Amino acid sequence: LVFPEVVAQRRRNASKKEEEMSVRLKLLAGAALAFGILIGVTQVGFAEDALTNADSNGWLMYGRTYDNTRFSPLTQINTQNVGQMKLAFAFELGSLRSNESTPIVIGDAMYVSTSWGPKYVYALNAQTGERKWTYEPEIPDDVLQYACCDVNNRGVAYADGKIFVGRLDGKLVALDAKTGKELWTADVVDYKQGSVITSPPLVVKSMVITGFGGGEYGARGSLQAYDINTGKQLWKTWTVPGPGEPGNDTWKGDSWQHGGGVAWLVGSYDAKTNTVLWGTSNPSPWNAAVRSTGTSDYGNLRNLYTASTLAIDADTGKIKWYLQTTPEDAWDYDGVNELVLTDLKINGQDTPVMLKADRNGFFYVANRETGKLLSAEKFVPTNWAEKIDLQTAKPVEVSDKRPGMAHPVKDVCPNLIGGKNWQPMSFSPNTGLVYIPSNNICMDWSVSEVNYRRGVFYLGAEFPTHPGPGGYMGELIAWDPVAQKKAWGIKEDLPFNGGTLATAGGLVFYGNLHGLFRAVDAKTGKELWKISLGSGIGAGPMSYAVGGKQYVAVVVGRTAAIPAFLGDVGKQMVAATPEGGTLFVFSQ
Amino acid sequence: MNKSLDRGPGDTLRSLRLRLTGRRLRLSVAVVLLVLSGVGQSVAEMKPLRLCADPDNLPFSSNHPETPGLYLEIGEAIGRVMGRPTTAVWNLTYFGKRSVRTTLLAGQCDASVGLPDDQDFMGPRVIFSKPLLQVGYALVTSKSTRVSGLNDLRGRSVAVQFASTPQSMLAQHDNIRMVTFREPEEAMRALAAAQVDVAFIWGPTAGYMNKTVLQDAFNIVPVAGPGMQWPAAVAFPRGQALLRDEVNRAIDTLGTVIDALKLKYGFPTAEPMTLSTKNGTTEAPTLTSLNARRAEAAAPLPAAQAGERTTGQTTLTTEADIAEGQEVFNGICAHCHGPNAVQAERRIDLRLLRHRYGGKMDETYLDTVTKGRPAKGMPNWSEVLTTEQVNKILVFLHTVQVE
Numbered sequence A: 001l002v003f004p005e006v007v008a009q010r011r012r013n014a015s016k017k018e019e020e021m022s023v024r025l026k027l028l029a030g031a032a033l034a035f036g037i038l039i040g041v042t043q044v045g046f047a048e049d050a051l052t053n054a055d056s057n058g059w060l061m062y063g064r065t066y067d068n069t070r071f072s073p074l075t076q077i078n079t080q081n082v083g084q085m086k087l088a089f090a091f092e093l094g095s096l097r098s099n100e101s102t103p104i105v106i107g108d109a110m111y112v113s114t115s116w117g118p119k120y121v122y123a124l125n126a127q128t129g130e131r132k133w134t135y136e137p138e139i140p141d142d143v144l145q146y147a148c149c150d151v152n153n154r155g156v157a158y159a160d161g162k163i164f165v166g167r168l169d170g171k172l173v174a175l176d177a178k179t180g181k182e183l184w185t186a187d188v189v190d191y192k193q194g195s196v197i198t199s200p201p202l203v204v205k206s207m208v209i210t211g212f213g214g215g216e217y218g219a220r221g222s223l224q225a226y227d228i229n230t231g232k233q234l235w236k237t238w239t240v241p242g243p244g245e246p247g248n249d250t251w252k253g254d255s256w257q258h259g260g261g262v263a264w265l266v267g268s269y270d271a272k273t274n275t276v277l278w279g280t281s282n283p284s285p286w287n288a289a290v291r292s293t294g295t296s297d298y299g300n301l302r303n304l305y306t307a308s309t310l311a312i313d314a315d316t317g318k319i320k321w322y323l324q325t326t327p328e329d330a331w332d333y334d335g336v337n338e339l340v341l342t343d344l345k346i347n348g349q350d351t352p353v354m355l356k357a358d359r360n361g362f363f364y365v366a367n368r369e370t371g372k373l374l375s376a377e378k379f380v381p382t383n384w385a386e387k388i389d390l391q392t393a394k395p396v397e398v399s400d401k402r403p404g405m406a407h408p409v410k411d412v413c414p415n416l417i418g419g420k421n422w423q424p425m426s427f428s429p430n431t432g433l434v435y436i437p438s439n440n441i442c443m444d445w446s447v448s449e450v451n452y453r454r455g456v457f458y459l460g461a462e463f464p465t466h467p468g469p470g471g472y473m474g475e476l477i478a479w480d481p482v483a484q485k486k487a488w489g490i491k492e493d494l495p496f497n498g499g500t501l502a503t504a505g506g507l508v509f510y511g512n513l514h515g516l517f518r519a520v521d522a523k524t525g526k527e528l529w530k531i532s533l534g535s536g537i538g539a540g541p542m543s544y545a546v547g548g549k550q551y552v553a554v555v556v557g558r559t560a561a562i563p564a565f566l567g568d569v570g571k572q573m574v575a576a577t578p579e580g581g582t583l584f585v586f587s588q
Numbered sequence B: 001m002n003k004s005l006d007r008g009p010g011d012t013l014r015s016l017r018l019r020l021t022g023r024r025l026r027l028s029v030a031v032v033l034l035v036l037s038g039v040g041q042s043v044a045e046m047k048p049l050r051l052c053a054d055p056d057n058l059p060f061s062s063n064h065p066e067t068p069g070l071y072l073e074i075g076e077a078i079g080r081v082m083g084r085p086t087t088a089v090w091n092l093t094y095f096g097k098r099s100v101r102t103t104l105l106a107g108q109c110d111a112s113v114g115l116p117d118d119q120d121f122m123g124p125r126v127i128f129s130k131p132l133l134q135v136g137y138a139l140v141t142s143k144s145t146r147v148s149g150l151n152d153l154r155g156r157s158v159a160v161q162f163a164s165t166p167q168s169m170l171a172q173h174d175n176i177r178m179v180t181f182r183e184p185e186e187a188m189r190a191l192a193a194a195q196v197d198v199a200f201i202w203g204p205t206a207g208y209m210n211k212t213v214l215q216d217a218f219n220i221v222p223v224a225g226p227g228m229q230w231p232a233a234v235a236f237p238r239g240q241a242l243l244r245d246e247v248n249r250a251i252d253t254l255g256t257v258i259d260a261l262k263l264k265y266g267f268p269t270a271e272p273m274t275l276s277t278k279n280g281t282t283e284a285p286t287l288t289s290l291n292a293r294r295a296e297a298a299a300p301l302p303a304a305q306a307g308e309r310t311t312g313q314t315t316l317t318t319e320a321d322i323a324e325g326q327e328v329f330n331g332i333c334a335h336c337h338g339p340n341a342v343q344a345e346r347r348i349d350l351r352l353l354r355h356r357y358g359g360k361m362d363e364t365y366l367d368t369v370t371k372g373r374p375a376k377g378m379p380n381w382s383e384v385l386t387t388e389q390v391n392k393i394l395v396f397l398h399t400v401q402v403e
Helices: A002-013 A017-052 A567-576 B002-007 B011-036 B070-082 B096-102 B119-125 B165-170 B184-192 B203-212 B241-252 B255-264 B290-298 B319-337 B350-371 B387-398
Strands: A086-092 A104-106 A109-113 A121-125 A131-135 A157-159 A162-166 A171-176 A182-187 A202-204 A207-210 A222-227 A233-238 A268-270 A275-279 A308-313 A319-324 A340-346 A349-357 A362-367 A373-378 A385-388 A395-397 A409-412 A426-428 A433-439 A441-453 A456-462 A465-467 A474-480 A485-492 A500-503 A507-511 A516-521 A527-532 A542-546 A549-556 A582-587 B049-053 B086-090 B111-116 B126-142 B157-161 B177-181 B198-202 B218-222 B229-237
Touching: A104 A157, A104 A542, A121 A162, A157 A202, A171 A207, A202 A268, A202 A275, A268 A340, A340 A426, A349 A433, A362 A385, A373 A385, A426 A500, A433 A500, A433 A507, A441 B096, A441 B111, A441 B119, A456 B165, A465 A567, A474 A507, A500 A542, A507 A549, A516 A549, B049 B070, B070 B086, B070 B111, B070 B229, B070 B241, B070 B255, B086 B350, B096 B111, B096 B119, B111 B126, B119 B126, B126 B203, B126 B241, B126 B255, B157 B165, B157 B184, B165 B177, B165 B198, B177 B184, B184 B198, B184 B203, B198 B203, B203 B218, B229 B241, B319 B387, B350 B387
Parallel strands: B049 B086, B049 B111, B157 B177, B157 B198
Antiparallel strands: A086 A582, A104 A109, A109 A121, A121 A131, A157 A162, A162 A171, A171 A182, A202 A207, A207 A222, A222 A233, A268 A275, A275 A308, A308 A319, A340 A349, A349 A362, A362 A373, A385 A395, A409 A441, A426 A433, A433 A474, A441 A456, A441 A465, A474 A485, A500 A507, A507 A516, A516 A527, A542 A549, A549 A582, B111 B229, B126 B198, B126 B218, B126 B229
16 A cells, blocks of 8 residues: 555656656556565465365365365265255345356355346355345346357356456456455456356466357357456467467368357366366357368368367466367367366376366366376267277267258257256265266257348258157266266256265265255265255255355256257256246255 | 447448437437327327337348338338337347347237248248348449359459358358458458458348448349348237238338338349359459459548537536426336435446446437337336426436446
């Protein structure tokens, strides 16, 4: 507080403008240096202690920790006593439909966002549910027009006494965690291009990093890092390379300019190698012949770095390596799904890995320090590719399952919502299993439908949807990532069920589209507890402890826009429950 | 589509737009007066025909009274023949099908002019009148250029729209250099600046720009073929066949009116041509050289005058006016918006009008009050409040704005 006053005083005293400027600059530089050192120390300390070495009571970010395992080490609620779990409190979010938020808990404060922008962010007392403050941003009326896939928001991030919120209107804001007051606002992307922010950003050191959505509407993806204190942009990395950058020659003509590859879901961070890992969406436009050959014989025209995992140096934003899962995508198989980081014994070797249940139906295990693919197997019924070639990481495609202008295809699995969508999976180091909210839906794909956007008609893609083999449409799959096979599963009649939480109490929690919230034995899948919460559940549950007591929390509120893409299946999804928007918190 | 005019580098376009916006205030008041002054009392008892329309989508529709747009003016003409007043129900159409679902199919309006009469569009949920116009993609070239087949485009740079049929078509011809734009307006600007040789884009938009800002410098020829042309018609929800039949009878009488409107909005009227894809059957390329085109483009675009710009402030500013506005507000508007405009629900907190709309506060206010926002529960007050009252409420609201 002293420095600005000194600067102001000197400014008043300065007689010549040039002198004034020079004094100001020197003082500002001095001040910045002094601040920088202090802040730098605080930040490093903060990042190391608070976010990297998380205490077991809190839930510090979307996936609890940087590794996105959604594993709570708490054991108070366990397989023996989960049957006695009761409601601790409920909180109405004040916003209906598509509530996809995972609350975070820092100390005794919980921060939870709602759908529509978000319409609200609340700070609550995590023990009582008592509200501390409400943030209600000014979201433009017309934003629903530009949000391809509903007005969802998946949560907020925390660091250094600040809450960070990505918004549908393309802005990233920092709030004072104590008061909810806006500290700064950064313009990340123009929402009127169909680009919206729906997922929480990732805080690394003194940076807050975010992507955005809009792959279908001609956006060119990027990841952007901002200073947590000032909101100033520190780096911006295009996820589709421009001319002169490696990978630009994987695009035909000028198609890279509207190439998609947006990073609309959440990132992970490996502190050991200072690497940010983030998935990217499908390329655009949907007609692959515009950006490549339009056939399985795509050669070099793979459309990098779409439908990929990107490893990025956190300090510079430089791309270290990539792993593309669906080259020259033609099925809308986004590669955005979250990377779960852990160490596994692969062929007898302790290996640092990243796990991804891809939309394309394959479960990928890769070395997270090199990007080398270690294994990839089908975790849901999948017929667009026979297998993934482990040497090249390329799929061995079934060519009559690749849709194109001249060849509509029938019965491709998975359909465009993928073997797994945004709903987060979890990993328990105790069982060694990954708990995947999976979908079993197939589609036909043709390109004759007439579409319309702001005055212009064009040929659209149509994708009638039907249940996959077996007739069920969803399944909670407990997956062994070492053996690459299913340990057990619980089938669901509908797709698009809720994310999962694994705990050291030997439990897995998850909700479904009927609003049923369950606890099952993490080893066997045996149902131990359930409660009906009234509206469809998509969000991932979380767990925390305050005052020596463990709580389990979940946000409910059925999806609304995705069913519109799914015809009769969509009608069943909408009919399953009313819209909703409530936070439920349970304890013993 | 105007959004790209706003953003684009074309200062000419921007000042044109400002000019239109500037005139808007007085015109809306005039419209209100017209409605209130009993012109057409006979039709006042008729239920108005509610037309769904995008407020910002010229040449098709807009909320600028001076240029309501081709579709909206056709709708108004249909209303006149039927003896029914028309009102516009505004909704943005960035995602066309979604907006049809949430407006026309949700009962928010009775009809929507200018949807494609095609079973593939939304299936049997939507029914259509007779076709009004043939709309689709067109080749836009300089007057001295002739294109009769894809051969003529060889080695040329062609502006196309992202995710359009022409983009898909030309993607199969590696010897044609595509330059891709998100919006047809951007493509036209590139053509006007000689950054591309030809544009293969949405015809009505090209025609409108050609007429309004490009001094008719270009030839616009619609292109035939799959996914290129559609019959645009009036759409109704299934079950409104009687209304549809009535509209069809009105359309039968409107041939000359529609022709005049096409002219007003620069709508391409040439017969669609079939682009020959055969090799060697067309004449040698007749495109003028890019250099010559650049010289043409060096001539400045027609400069739009700065135009008079009203500030958006009304002239009624006395204490008595404020008090009167406040009284009317508290008697009528306060029911939803709170006494003295104090309302905790930000969505309907009118103290935030300036914060939210800035220089467009008055425009937005007048538009909302006189047209309503049915989808959000705001009625149309134009038949309840006098123009004077509407203006005085605005004067009052100016005194309570917060940042």
